[in-house]
Amino acid sequence: MEEPPDFEAMNLTAETAVVHPLCEAWRDGSEGSVFHLANMFLVLGFMGGSGFYGLLYLFTFLTLGFFCSTIWAWSDDCTTDTFLWSFALFGVCVGQVMHVSYRLRSVTFDRDFQELYAVMFQKLGVSLAHFRKIVTCCDGDIHTIEEDHCFAVEGKTAIDKLSVLLSGRIRVMVNGEFLHQIHPFQFLDSPEWDSLRPSEEGLFQVTLRADTRCRYVAWRRKKLYLLFAKHRYIAKIFALVVRNDIAEKLYSLNDKAFNGHKHRFDLRLPSYCHVPATELEKTDAFLQVQVQGGRTA
Numbered sequence: 001m002e003e004p005p006d007f008e009a010m011n012l013t014a015e016t017a018v019v020h021p022l023c024e025a026w027r028d029g030s031e032g033s034v035f036h037l038a039n040m041f042l043v044l045g046f047m048g049g050s051g052f053y054g055l056l057y058l059f060t061f062l063t064l065g066f067f068c069s070t071i072w073a074w075s076d077d078c079t080t081d082t083f084l085w086s087f088a089l090f091g092v093c094v095g096q097v098m099h100v101s102y103r104l105r106s107v108t109f110d111r112d113f114q115e116l117y118a119v120m121f122q123k124l125g126v127s128l129a130h131f132r133k134i135v136t137c138c139d140g141d142i143h144t145i146e147e148d149h150c151f152a153v154e155g156k157t158a159i160d161k162l163s164v165l166l167s168g169r170i171r172v173m174v175n176g177e178f179l180h181q182i183h184p185f186q187f188l189d190s191p192e193w194d195s196l197r198p199s200e201e202g203l204f205q206v207t208l209r210a211d212t213r214c215r216y217v218a219w220r221r222k223k224l225y226l227l228f229a230k231h232r233y234i235a236k237i238f239a240l241v242v243r244n245d246i247a248e249k250l251y252s253l254n255d256k257a258f259n260g261h262k263h264r265f266d267l268r269l270p271s272y273c274h275v276p277a278t279e280l281e282k283t284d285a286f287l288q289v290q291v292q293g294g295r296t297a
Contacts, residue, residue, distance in 0.1 A: 034072045041065030051127045052104045059096040066090035104128075109135060112142055112166050116217065119185045120164070126237055134234060137227045138219045142166065145216070151188060151208040159202045161218045162242070163188040168214030173207045180252050181211070188216060190245040198225050 045061030048054045066089045073083035109117065109131075117131050143163075145151055151163075151170060170182040182188055188208060196202050198221075228235035 032072065032075075034068050034075075038065050038068030038072060041068060052100060052129070055100045056097065056104065059093050059100060063090060063093040063097055066093055110140070110142075112215070112217070113140070116164065116166065116185065120241055121237070124237060124240065130231070130234055130237075133227065133231060134219075137223050138217055141217070143216050143218055145170075145210040145214040147210055147213050149210050151210065151214075151216075152204040152206070154205060154207045155203055157204045159189065159192045159196060159204060160221050161189070162193045162221065162224060162238075163216050163218040166215045166217060169211040170214060171209045171211050173209065174205065179206065180249065182208070186248075187242060187245045190242045191249070193221075194242055194246060 041061050042065035045058050045065055048058030048061070066086050069086040070083060070090050073079040073086050076082075113131075113135055117126075117128075121131055121134075145168070151157075154174065164187055165182055165184050167184055170188060172179045172182060187193070189204070192202065192204060224238075228238070
């Protein structure tokens, strides 16, 4: 009968080769300057904002931060995993920088639209991506009006678009009388646009005639409402700029509204907007009698 093997006498252990040194204790000193520089870049990167330029700022500093982190991890034998992750994130950030730069380069406009964005939309925080949708809605077309030609005729021209003057000067008249002028980067038909609901139709109540050669951009009514339905943010922006334009026109008219006795009218009063001229004259005569009676008394 065979005896059982003596496992204690047999040496079945094999020495494993140690590839990397073991990290058994904390370092006495701080890390090098590259490590701290990497974290500074990361902090600056995460302070980036929104929009194309905000993304470009964000990923540029993240790229620098992960690049410095990769260099730091390469110099330390105990940070193999850190090196691999840092290098992978560095590659991802480089790809994002290239992608954002390409998209930013592709969002370019003509000089007229660049000025329109700078004057009317940039101060409201509208991104280039949203402005691109606005430009696309008007097909990027610029229209021209020659001197002494009319943009709209009182009681004849339909209200079917929203327009902004880019250059030149437009004279606004009602019943042949001058009201005010429209200057560059003001709406040509903001009161008419705001007076109608999307389902309503109407005609201009004023005549708009070009004093000089004018250039303007126009959005068709139906296409613009479709854009508003898809992007509520753009709808709010247009509501803001249109009503601000109307307010500026009203205040400019308020200094020019006088009756036959050189008394100033306030255009913000509903009575002035809706009462016929004959009724206004009667009301003014009545007020004159009341004032004179009060003084006599």
